[in-house]
Amino acid sequence: MLQLTKRTEYGLIALVHLVDRRDEFVSAREIGDAYHVPRRLLAEVLKELCRADLLLSQRGANGGYSLAREPENLTLAEAVQILEATPSAKDGSTCETSAWSSCDLISTCPIKTPIERLRAGIWGLLNQTTLRDLATPAPVNPLGELIESAQASSLSARLS
Amino acid sequence: MLQLTKRTEYGLIALVHLVDRRDEFVSAREIGDAYHVPRRLLAEVLKELCRADLLLSQRGANGGYSLAREPENLTLAEAVQILEATPSAKDGSTCETSAWSSCDLISTCPIKTPIERLRAGIWGLLNQTTLRDLATPAPVNPLGELIESAQASSLSARLS
DNA sequence: CCAAGTAGCACTATTTTGGTGCTATTTGAG
DNA sequence: CTCAAATAGCACCAAAATAGTGCTACTTGG
Ligand code: SF4
Ligand code: SF4
Numbered sequence: 001m002l003q004l005t006k007r008t009e010y011g012l013i014a015l016v017h018l019v020d021r022r023d024e025f026v027s028a029r030e031i032g033d034a035y036h037v038p039r040r041l042l043a044e045v046l047k048e049l050c051r052a053d054l055l056l057s058q059r060g061a062n063g064g065y066s067l068a069r070e071p072e073n074l075t076l077a078e079a080v081q082i083l084e085a086t087p088s089a090k091d092g093s094t095c096e097t098s099a100w101s102s103c104d105l106i107s108t109c110p111i112k113t114p115i116e117r118l119r120a121g122i123w124g125l126l127n128q129t130t131l132r133d134l135a136t137p138a139p140v141n142p143l144g145e146l147i148e149s150a151q152a153s154s155l156s157a158r159l160s
Numbered sequence: 161m162l163q164l165t166k167r168t169e170y171g172l173i174a175l176v177h178l179v180d181r182r183d184e185f186v187s188a189r190e191i192g193d194a195y196h197v198p199r200r201l202l203a204e205v206l207k208e209l210c211r212a213d214l215l216l217s218q219r220g221a222n223g224g225y226s227l228a229r230e231p232e233n234l235t236l237a238e239a240v241q242i243l244e245a246t247p248s249a250k251d252g253s254t255c256e257t258s259a260w261s262s263c264d265l266i267s268t269c270p271i272k273t274p275i276e277r278l279r280a281g282i283w284g285l286l287n288q289t290t291l292r293d294l295a296t297p298a299p300v301n302p303l304g305e306l307i308e309s310a311q312a313s314s315l316s317a318r319l320s
Numbered sequence: 321c322c323a324a325g326t327a328g329c330a331c332t333a334t335t336t337t338g339g340t341g342c343t344a345t346t347t348g349a350g
Numbered sequence: 351c352t353c354a355a356a357t358a359g360c361a362c363c364a365a366a367a368t369a370g371t372g373c374t375a376c377t378t379g380g
Contacts, residue, residue, distance in 0.1 A: 002162060002244060002282065006338065009271070016270050027356065035268045041339055047358065060347025063356040076278075084162060085336095108195045110176050111169070114294045118236075118285060122162065125281045134274050166369065187325065201370055207327065220378025223325045245367095 008083040010037050011045045012134065015054070015079060019071045019135040025057075025064035045083065052082045071135060077126035168243040170197050171205045172294065175214070175239060179231045179295040185217075185224035205243065212242045231295060237286035 004012075014031050028046055032039035046065050049055045054074065055065045067074070095103050095112050106112060164172075174191050188206055192199035206225050209215045214234065215225045227234070255263050255272050266272060 012271050035265060059357045061355045105195060111172050111294055121285045122282055134271055219326045221324050
């Protein structure tokens with residue numbers, strides 16, 4: 001329903017936390033405590049990110065996790081794709097390959113195409129945001145109107 | 161999780177179906193049959209749209225539903241806002257007023273601002289798409305790349 | 321009057337999400 | 351060598367959201 005799950009948000013928070021701690025392994029405990037996130041759950045999420053090679057892990061005492069890549073070239077899209085929907089791998093999710101294992105309305109659905117374009121639009125947003133962007137506080141402007149106008153002029157006008 | 165619910169999709173499909181049938185009342189039965197959507201459920205959704213004044217209803221034999229407004233000035237945003245999340249009215253949903261009745265991480269959450277901007281972006285997409293856009297098949301171009309480039313240049317570059 | 325509709329609301333079933341338990345393995349430090 | 355602190359892996363439970371149904375009342379054209 002158009003929202004990120006807690007798992008995903010926890011994961012993103014962790015990623016952001018790790019941005020300032022390159023060349024160092026940070027434990028799930030530390031991150032969990034820092035943001036009042038259930039440790040165990042966070043741990044599961046981190047393991048997932050690790051399996052997806054977004055993070056490196058070091059076991060044993062003094063162990064923990066560390067970014068496997070520069071924050072500049074880790075897009076929100078990648079992270080969300082991994083974190084959202086634990087079970088079935090979810091790609092750029094069209095109507096066919098989405099979470100609903102292939103919606104059974106496809107044959108007759110009159111809004112299939114527009115919906116897919118909408119999804120592409122969202123996907124675009126995620127793709128253009130890097131972990132670095134997420135991590136840096138807030139660069140400029142009020143922005144709300146900027147978004148609207150930018151879209152009015154170029155993007156959504158053709159979203160049909 | 162970044163998807164529209166069935167309810168919402170059913171509602172949108174119905175709205176689209178009604179576009180070509182102005183000045184006429186179409187029954188829930190007809191729409192449901194047309195797209196193989198569970199009648200009863202669709203009926204509930206239609207009633208909701210009706211209560212929100214997006215549709216007009218006519219009871220009794222030959223009754224049904226009809227658009228209460230021109231398709232040109234009914235935005236996807238409005239419809240989604242009504243259909244998504246049956247329980248709590250959901251506005252432009254910031255972290256405070258979202259479905260999670262006020263996330264308890266707000267105080268410490270490092271990604272609050274970026275996430276809100278992302279949501280604003282999505283909201284923008286929805287606002288710029290009218291029911292007319294949804295209903296008209298597919299006007300032009302491949303578009304995928306268009307979206308990306310448009311966003312790269314204007315929108316998401318500042319999404320941080 | 322009656323069949324075909326909507327109105328309203330409560331209720332059940334299914335799926336998804338959030339969160340926990342437990343056991344094994346790794347590893348730095350005393 | 352031993353122990354404490356970590357991750358790895360996986361199954362499992364609990365709560366919430368979604369999908370869908372039942373039933374009753376009211377409306378209206380034929
Ligand atoms: S858009 Fe139509 S087809 Fe694609 S998922 Fe939603 S309902 Fe199924
Ligand atoms: S962004 Fe941070 S604050 Fe806003 S909802 Fe997600 S977690 Fe809670």
